[in-house]
Each structure stands twice: as structure tokens, then as C-alpha cells.
Amino acid sequence: MTIHKEELIRLLTEKTEMSPEDIEQQLDELRERILDASNRGKALEIKGFGLFYFDESGKLAFRPADQLDNEINFNYAGMEPVEIDPSRTSALNDSEQDDTTPREEQAEEFAEADEPEDEDDIFGISKTLSAAEEAGTEPFGKLFGKDTDEPESTDEPDSEPKKQDKPKKAGTAPAAAKKGTQKKAAAPRKKTRDPMNTIIVVVIAAVLVFVGYFVITELTAPPQQNGSEMSQQVEEPDNPPATAEQDITESGEPEELTEVEPTDGDPSSASENSEAEKDEDPAEAEPENDRFGLYGELSETDGRVYTIVVHSLRQSSVAERTADELRNEGFRTSIRERTVDGQTVYRVGIGQFPDVETAQQEAATLPDPFKNQHFIQRLQ
Amino acid sequence: MEPEFIKGFTQVIKEQLVKNNRVSIEGLGEFRKVHKTQEQKKLDDGRVMMMPPKDTIEFKPEISQQNDHS
Numbered sequence: 097m098t099i100h101k102e103e104l105i106r107l108l109t110e111k112t113e114m115s116p117e118d119i120e121q122q123l124d125e126l127r128e129r130i131l132d133a134s135n136r137g138k139a140l141e142i143k144g145f146g147l148f149y150f151d152e153s154g155k156l157a158f159r160p161a162d163q164l165d166n167e168i169n170f171n172y173a174g175m176e177p178v179e180i181d182p183s184r185t186s187a188l189n190d191s192e193q194d195d196t197t198p199r200e201e202q203a204e205e206f207a208e209a210d211e212p213e214d215e216d217d218i219f220g221i222s223k224t225l226s227a228a229e230e231a232g233t234e235p236f237g238k239l240f241g242k243d244t245d246e247p248e249s250t251d252e253p254d255s256e257p258k259k260q261d262k263p264k265k266a267g268t269a270p271a272a273a274k275k276g277t278q279k280k281a282a283a284p285r286k287k288t289r290d291p292m293n294t295i296i297v298v299v300i301a302a303v304l305v306f307v308g309y310f311v312i313t314e315l316t317a318p319p320q321q322n323g324s325e326m327s328q329q330v331e332e333p334d335n336p337p338a339t340a341e342q343d344i345t346e347s348g349e350p351e352e353l354t355e356v357e358p359t360d361g362d363p364s365s366a367s368e369n370s371e372a373e374k375d376e377d378p379a380e381a382e383p384e385n386d387r388f389g390l391y392g393e394l395s396e397t398d399g400r401v402y403t404i405v406v407h408s409l410r411q412s413s414v415a416e417r418t419a420d421e422l423r424n425e426g427f428r429t430s431i432r433e434r435t436v437d438g439q440t441v442y443r444v445g446i447g448q449f450p451d452v453e454t455a456q457q458e459a460a461t462l463p464d465p466f467k468n469q470h471f472i473q474r475l476q
Numbered sequence: 477m478e479p480e481f482i483k484g485f486t487q488v489i490k491e492q493l494v495k496n497n498r499v500s501i502e503g504l505g506e507f508r509k510v511h512k513t514q515e516q517k518k519l520d521d522g523r524v525m526m527m528p529p530k531d532t533i534e535f536k537p538e539i540s541q542q543n544d545h546s
Binding site: 097098099100101104107108111112113114118119122123124125126127129130131142143144145146150153154155156157158160164165167168169171172175176177178179180452456468471472473 | 482538
């Protein structure tokens with residue numbers, strides 16, 4: 097159905113309690129504002145709604161705001177892109193971990209390199225001073241005396257500016273002189289220290305903070321955003337089986353499907369399988385229809401196999417219960433354990449298909465709860 | 477434009493789009509909701525992702541820059 101001008105004005109009148117004349121005037125004004133903005137080479141943004149602008153071809157275009165886009169997509173909240181071949185993901189994760197480890201070590205190394213300088217300055221001076229006071233001797237006799245074993249301490253021109261640097265801490269001239277020698281010991285290190293190292297440390301620290309913030313937001317975001325039935329099942333693990341059962345029994349065909357054996361370990365199905373194995377190879381013996389499809393038993397196949405994931409649960413027991421119920425409905429049911437954002441989830445899939453297209457076609461025939469809330473996943 | 481009008485305008489358009497109704501604004505164009513089914517997408521790094529289904533808002537304009545400038 098298309099809402100035209102009259103209907104739109106009526107709806108806006110109800111919503112805003114403005115008069116129809118005012119609404120019409122506001123709509124005209126909106127049009128004028130958009131055209132006026134375009135004449136000035138600008139776009140008109142309505143906060144929470146979107147952006148009107150003229151594209152390269154000179155036609156009026158509209159880009160919805162994120163808020164509007166999210167509200168329109170509330171049915172699919174929480175659904176995220178899924179990698180079809182997950183083995184590559186794990187490989188990437190490993191490489192990422194390998195990358196971060198040396199960076200952290202490097203950062204620690206820099207931190208350690210910075211610390212000793214301060215410690216030498218602080219504790220070295222105080223030790224020397226206290227020892228000199230106890231002995232009652234000139235603490236820097238060697239420095240100002242005949243000769244010294246350490247060639248560095250004889251460099252007086254360097255020591256003078258250091259005296260000015262820290263007179264407060266020392267309080268006495270000899271102490272200041274000693275400080276000069278301490279600083280001198282640290283000075284070569286400062287010279288060798290590459291300024292790029294400092295920049296790298298700062299950049300790495302910023303990256304780590306950003307990554308940490310990103311990880312925290314990613315971990316906390318999904319429960320807040322999910323408004324769909326799947327998220328409720330994840331958060332309230334006691335309820336999902338009942339919900340799933342109700343959904344399926346409303347639209348499914350329970351009488352026909354209850355004949356399917358509920359578990360793989362059932363003796364009758366085992367005996368059937370063994371009979372089949374006696375004659376020929378099971379992969380060849382079973383026709384294509386028996387190996388793939390929504391209904392039946394899971395069977396071993398060669399090559400890639402896809403399934404339709406309808407539940408993603410955090411507790412294996414709940415996943416087992418849900419899978420049993422689906423199995424009782426006659427679906428080929430499988431549970432796959434996956435790690436998403438560091439959390440283990442149990443994905444309950446139904447059906448077994450040779451390719452994604454077939455899975456998508458079959459998914460379109462599913463009952464209503466699963467028809468729009470599913471995704472295709474590769475089983476093997 | 478009145479803030480009250482802007483707020484009501486946004487809400488009405490959103491509500492009608494959620495109901496799968498099209499909204500035509502005279503002199504501007506028509507808003508409608510378009511459903512996109514899930515699809516496979518190959519990323520630059522070679523990974524193949526299954527993108528979830530989503531609804532998008534499409535806008536069919538009634539005016540163009542040339543017409544209004546003339």
C-alpha cells in the first residue's frame with residue numbers, strides 16, 4: 097500500500113497535533129529546504145532520519161540515518177556475517193595472537209629500559225649520601241680528588257648543568273655534584289635511545305588501549321543489541337525448548353514426522369545401517385535424496401555439507417534438548433560447537449545439503465520462526 | 477521547520493515502512509522498504525562470508541537538480 101499526500105497529512109496530524117494546513121506548509125518547507133541546500137551545494141540532514149542530497153547524476157538521493165536503518169532492521173538484530181569456511185578464521189586468529197605477543201614483549205622491554213635510569217638516580221644518590229654521612233668523609237673525594245677509576249666521572253663540564261637540574265633533592269653542593277655523576281652515567285643511555293622507540297611505545301600503547309576497548313565493547317554489545325528470539329534463547333536457557341516446540345508445532349507436521357527415530361544410537365536404525373553396509377558401501381547404497389535434505393537422519397558424506405542453523409545456544413544441555421525436539425519433528429539435526437568472540441556457542445542446525453543454494457531454497461520452506469531467522473553454515 | 481513536525485515526520489515514515497507501506501511525498505519522491513536476502517560475499521582477503529538478510533530503505537526521487545535549476 098502506498099501512503100499518498102492526504103493520508104500522510106492525516107497521519108502527521110494525528111502524530112503531531114498540528115493542523116493539516118500547518119503540516120502541508122511544513123512539507124513544502126521541507127522540499128524548499130532540500131532544494132535550497134542543493135543550490136548551495138550542500139546536503140540536508142534530518143537528525144535520526146537521514147540525509148537528502150543530489151547525487152552525481154543530479155537526482156535527489158536519500159541516505160537513511162543509522163538509527164532509522166537499525167529500527168527498520170529490528171527483525172535481524174544480532175545477526176552478523178558468518179564465515180563459510182571457519183578454518184581460515186582460526187588461522188587468522190592465531191596469526192593475530194602471534195603479532196600481538198611480540199608487541200607486548202617489546203613494550204615491556206621499553207618499560208624496563210626506562211625504569212633503571214630513575215632508580216639509579218634516586219636510590220644511588222641516597223645510598224651514597226647516607227654512607228658518606230655515616231663515615232663522616234667527603235663522599236665525592238674520588239671525584240674531586242687525585243684520580244678516579246671511572247673515566248666518566250672526571251667529565252666536569254657535563255656535571256655542572258646537572259647540579260642546576262636537581263638542587264632541591266640534594267640540598268647540598270656535594271650531593272649536587274654526585275648527582276652530576278649519576279646523571280652522567282645515565283647520559284650515554286639517553287643518547288643511544290632512539291626517539292623512534294618512544295614514538296613506537298606510545299603508538300603501541302594507544303593501539304592496545306583501542307584493541308582492549310574494542311574487545312570489551314564487542315563482548316558486551318551482543319546481549320544489548322539482540323532483540324530477536326534467538327537472543328532470548330541465549331539469555332534464558334530454560335525457556336528456549338518450550339518456545340521452539342510451540343513454534344514448530346504450530347506450523348509443522350508432527351504426526352507425519354514422529355516416525356523418525358529420535359537418536360542416532362537407536363538399535364533399529366543401527367540394524368538398518370548394518371544391513372545396508374553388508375551389501376554395499378553406504379555412500380553408494382544411499383540414494384542422493386536420502387543423504388541430503390531437511391528430514392531424515394544425519395549421514396556421513398564426502399565433500400562439503402551445509403546445514404541451516406536455527407538456534408545458537410550457550411549451554412550444551414539446552415542445545416541437546418532443542419536438537420532432540422527438532423529431531424523428534426523429523427529434521428536431520430546436528431550440533432556444532434563454535435567459539436564466537438571468545439564464547440563457546442552450540443549451533444543447532446537442521447538439514448544436510450550439498451551446496452549453499454540448495455540449503456537456501458530449503459530454508460525458504462521452513463516454518464515461520466525459522467524462515468527469517470537462520471543462516472547457512474558449513475558442516476564439513 | 478518545527479521540531480515537532482520533524483519528529484512526527486520521522487516516526488510516521490518509519491512506522492509505515494515497517495508495515496511494508498510505501499510513502500509518497502509530493503514533490504520529493506517515494507520511500508519504500510526493500511528486503512535483501514542473505515548472500516555470499518567474498519572479501520578482499522579471500523574469505524567467503526555469508527551476509528545476513530537485511531531490509532533497506534530505497535528512495536525514488538521525483539525531482540532532479542537540472543529540473544529545479546531551470
